[in-house]
Amino acid sequence: MRIFVFAKRCGKEILRDPLNLAFGLGFPIVLLLLLTAIQANVPVDLFQIQTLAPGVSVFGLSFITLFSATLIAKDRESALLQRLYTTPLKAVDFILGYMLPIVPMAFVQGGICYLVAFALGLPIHVNILYACLLLFPVIIFYVALGLLFGSILTVKQVGGICGALLTNLSAWLSGVWFDLSLVGGAFEKIASALPFVHAVELQRLAVSGAFPQALLHALPVLGYAAVIIVGAVFLFLRQMKKQ
Amino acid sequence: MQAIKTVNLTKKYKEVVVDKLNLQIVQGEMFALLGVNGAGKTTVIKMLCCLTEPTEGEGFVLGNSIRQDGEKIKRLIGVSPQETAVAPNLSVKENLELLCGLYGFSKQKRQEKVRELTERFRLQEVFLKKAKTLSGGWQRRVSIAMALIGEPSVLFLDEPTLGLDVIARRELWEIIRSLKGKATIILTTHYLEEAEALADEIGVMKNGKLIAVGTARALMERTGADNFEEAFISIVREGQV
Numbered sequence: 283m284r285i286f287v288f289a290k291r292c293g294k295e296i297l298r299d300p301l302n303l304a305f306g307l308g309f310p311i312v313l314l315l316l317l318t319a320i321q322a323n324v325p326v327d328l329f330q331i332q333t334l335a336p337g338v339s340v341f342g343l344s345f346i347t348l349f350s351a352t353l354i355a356k357d358r359e360s361a362l363l364q365r366l367y368t369t370p371l372k373a374v375d376f377i378l379g380y381m382l383p384i385v386p387m388a389f390v391q392g393g394i395c396y397l398v399a400f401a402l403g404l405p406i407h408v409n410i411l412y413a414c415l416l417l418f419p420v421i422i423f424y425v426a427l428g429l430l431f432g433s434i435l436t437v438k439q440v441g442g443i444c445g446a447l448l449t450n451l452s453a454w455l456s457g458v459w460f461d462l463s464l465v466g467g468a469f470e471k472i473a474s475a476l477p478f479v480h481a482v483e484l485q486r487l488a489v490s491g492a493f494p495q496a497l498l499h500a501l502p503v504l505g506y507a508a509v510i511i512v513g514a515v516f517l518f519l520r521q522m523k524k525q
Numbered sequence: 526m527q528a529i530k531t532v533n534l535t536k537k538y539k540e541v542v543v544d545k546l547n548l549q550i551v552q553g554e555m556f557a558l559l560g561v562n563g564a565g566k567t568t569v570i571k572m573l574c575c576l577t578e579p580t581e582g583e584g585f586v587l588g589n590s591i592r593q594d595g596e597k598i599k600r601l602i603g604v605s606p607q608e609t610a611v612a613p614n615l616s617v618k619e620n621l622e623l624l625c626g627l628y629g630f631s632k633q634k635r636q637e638k639v640r641e642l643t644e645r646f647r648l649q650e651v652f653l654k655k656a657k658t659l660s661g662g663w664q665r666r667v668s669i670a671m672a673l674i675g676e677p678s679v680l681f682l683d684e685p686t687l688g689l690d691v692i693a694r695r696e697l698w699e700i701i702r703s704l705k706g707k708a709t710i711i712l713t714t715h716y717l718e719e720a721e722a723l724a725d726e727i728g729v730m731k732n733g734k735l736i737a738v739g740t741a742r743a744l745m746e747r748t749g750a751d752n753f754e755e756a757f758i759s760i761v762r763e764g765q766v
Contacts, residue, residue, distance in 0.1 A: 287626030291612055291619075298614040298655075360613075361606035365668075368574050368604045369627045369675065370596070523578075 285375045285382070288366075293383030295353055302349050306391055310342035311398050318402045328461060335399035336413060336485030337458030339392045340478075343417075343424040344452040346388045348444040350428025354380055355437045358521065373519055380432070381425050388421040389414065404489075413488035419500050420481040423507040430514035433521045456482045477506040526587075528552040528679050528709035533582035534572060536733075542568045544733035545582065550726070552587075552678075555701075555710040557724035559717065561761060564730040566713040567607055570681050573711070574604050586679055603677030603708070607684045609664040610671070613657035617648055617667050620656055624674040642670045646700060662693030669700065680708045686719060698723060721753045729760050736760060 296302050314335065321329040328334070357363040366376070396410050404410070431444055453459055456478035462470045473479045480499040487496035529550040536543040543565040550556045558566045571577040573584055575595040584591040586598045611620050621642060625635040643649060646666050651659055656667060665685060672680060685701065686694040694716075701723055704710060714720055720727050721741040729737040729744075737744060737760045741753050750756035 283629065284627055287623065290626075291615065291623050294619070295612060295614045356613075361608035361610035362612060364576060364606050365604055365610035365671070366627070367576055368599055368602060369624070370599055370629070371627055 284371055285378050288371060288375055288379030289382040292353060292380055293387070296349050296383065296387065299349075302345075305345045306342070306349065306387070307394060309345065310338050310391065310395050313338050313341070314395065314398050314402060328459070331399050331402050331404045332489055333486060334458075335396060335402075335404050336489050337456065337482050339395040339413075339417065340420055340456065340481045340485055341449075341452055341458050342391050342395060343388055343420055344444075344449045346384055346391070346421070347424045347428040347431065347448055348440070349387075350380065350384050350425055351430075351432035351435065351440045351444045352437060354429065354432025354518075355435055355440045358432070359437055367522065373522060376522070377429065377515055377518055380429055384425050384428065385421055388425065389417060392417045392421075407491075409489055409491045412493070413485055416484055416488045416496065416500065419503045419507055420484070423477060423481070423503055423510060426507060426510040426514045430510055430517055433514065433517040451476075452478050455479060458482055477503045526552045527585070528554070528587055529556075529573060529585070529711065531569075531573075531582065531584040534569070534579055534584050535581040536565070536568050536572060536577065537580040542733050543572070543579075546733075546735055548728060548735055548738075550709060550711065552709050553706060554725045555705055555712065555723055557720035557727045558711065558713045558730060559715075559720055559727060559757065560713075560730035562715075563732075565733040566730055567683055568733075569730075570604075570683050570711065570713060574602060574681055575599065600675070601678045603672035603675055603680045605665075605669045605672040605680075605682045605685055607687065607713075609661070609668045611656040611664055611667050614655055616653050616655055617651050617659075618643075618653060620667055620671060621674065624671045628675045638674060642673060645703070646670045660693075662689050662696070665689060665693070665697065666700070669697070673704070677708055680704065680710045682710060682712045684713055684715065686714070686716065694719070717754050717757050729757065731761055 317329045317334055318331060393414055396404065396414065400406055431440055435443055455473040455476050462473050462479060480502045484496050484499040484503060487499065527549050529548060531546050531548045534543060534546040535541065546569060558569065560566050568577065572579050572591060573586060575591050575598050579592065587601055589597045591598060612623060615623060618639065621639045622635060625638050630638060643652060648667065648670065651663050656664060669682065669685060682701065686697050689697065698719065712724065726738065726740055727744060728735055739747065744760065745753055745756040748756040748759040750759055
C-alpha cells in the first residue's frame with residue numbers, strides 16, 4: 283500500500299513537469315515527423331516508417347532515464363528524501379515506488395510512437411501490439427538506469443550524463459540513425475556489445491513478425507537490465523545508508 | 526520519563542563532529558539545541574532520527590535504541606529537516622495526504638488529519654496551491670505540518686525558522702508554542718531569542734560537545750550576563766559552564 287502511495291506521488295511529480303512531457307512525448311513525435319518528411323524527399327531505407335518507428339520508440343525511452351534520475355536526484359538534494367527516510371517507508375518501498383510509475387509512462391510513450399507511425403503509413407498489424415509488449419525489457423533497462431544515476435549523481439550531473447551522454451549513446455550505438463555496419467570495425471563491435479542496438483533490433487524484428495530472432499536480441503537487453511537493477515539497488519541502498 | 530537520552534554519543538566523519546554527547550530530555554519538554562555553525566546540532570538530530578549511525582556511544586528515544594530499534598523509533602518521531610522538505614509539484618493538500626498515506630491512515634483518518642492540520646496551521650488559503658509556488662514561510666509551515674502527521678511523541682525541528690522574515694518567524698513561533706505539551710520537541714536554532722522565547726531548557730554545543738544545559742534564566746545567572754545573548758557568547762567563548 284505504501285509503495286503505491288509513494289509511486290503515485292512520484293508519477294505526479296514527473297507528469298506535472300511540462301519539460302518531461304515535451305521531451306518524453308514531443309521529441310520522439312517530432313523526430314518521426316521530421317525524418318518521415320526527409321524520407322519522402324530523399325528515400326533512405328533506414329528511415330522507412332517500419333524501420334524508423336521501432337528505433338524511435340526505443341530512443342525515446344532514454345528520456346525516461348532522464349526523468350527518473352532527475353526526480354531521485356532532486357529528492358536527494360532537497361530534504362524531502364531525508365524526511366521520507368524517517369517515515370515507516372522501507373527500502374523496497376522507495377525502490378519500487380520510484381520505478382513503478384515510470385513503467386506505464388514508458389509503455390504509453392512507446393504506444394504513442396507507434397500510433398503516430400500508423401498515421402505516417404505504418405501498416406496496422408497485431409505485430410505492433412507484440413512489439414509494444416516487447417518494450418518491457420527495454421523499459422526495465424532504462425528505468426533501472428534512472429534509479430542508478432539518480433542514486434549517485436546530482437541534478438546537474440543527471441542533466442549532463444542522462445540528458446546528453448546517454449541520449450547520444452542511445453543514438454549513435456543503436457543503429458537508429460545510421461547503419462552501424464557502414465562504420466564497422468571496433469565501433470560496430472562496441473555497439474554490439476552494448477544493449478542499445480539489440481533493443482532496436484528487438485523492436486524492428488517484432489514489428490516485422492520475426493519473433494524467434496527478436497527474442498534472441500531480448501537476451502542481451504535482459505542481461506544488461508538485470509545487472510543494472512542489481513547495481514541500482516545496491517547504490518540506492520548505499521546512498522540511503524549514507525543519509 | 527526521559528524522551529531522549531544519549532550516552533557518550535559520538536559521530537566521526539573525517540573529524541569528530543559530535544563528541545561523547547550525554548544529553549537527557551524529559552518527556553513533554555521543549556528543548557532547544559544551540560551552537561555556532563558546525564557545532565554538531567544537525568548531526569545529533571540525524572542520529573536521533575536514525576538517519577545517521579553513531580560511530581560510538583548510544584542514544585535512546587523513548588527507551589528505544591537508535592542503533593537497534595530504528596523502525597520503532599520512526600513510528601514515534603516527526604521530523605522537519607533544516608531545508609524545507611515538501612514535494613514541489615504536489616499541492617499542500619496532496620503533500621499532507623502523501624504523509625497520511627505513508628503512515629497507513631484510513632481514508633476517514635486521512636481526511637480528519639488533513640482538516641485538523643490545515644486549521645491548526647491556517648493553510649486554507651494555500652491548500653490547493655503547488656508547494657513550489659509558495660513563499661519560504663508557507664513552505665516551512667507546510668513542512669512542519671507534515672512532521673506532525675504521524676502524531677509523533679517526539680518532534681525534531683531543525684532550524685525551523687531559518688531564512689524567514691520576522692513576521693513569518695513570529696507566526697511560526699506561535700504555531701510551535703501551540704505544540705507544547707502535545708509532544709516532546711527538540712529544536713535546533715541559530716536565533717537566540719527563539720530559544721529563549723520557546724524553550725523550557727536550552728543546551729549549548731561547541732565543537733561537537735555539549736558545554737552547557739539549563740533554562741535561559743539559569744544560564745544567564747551562571748554567566749552573570751544581563752541578557753541571553755551575552756550569556757551565550759560567554760558560554761561559547763569560555764567553552765564550559
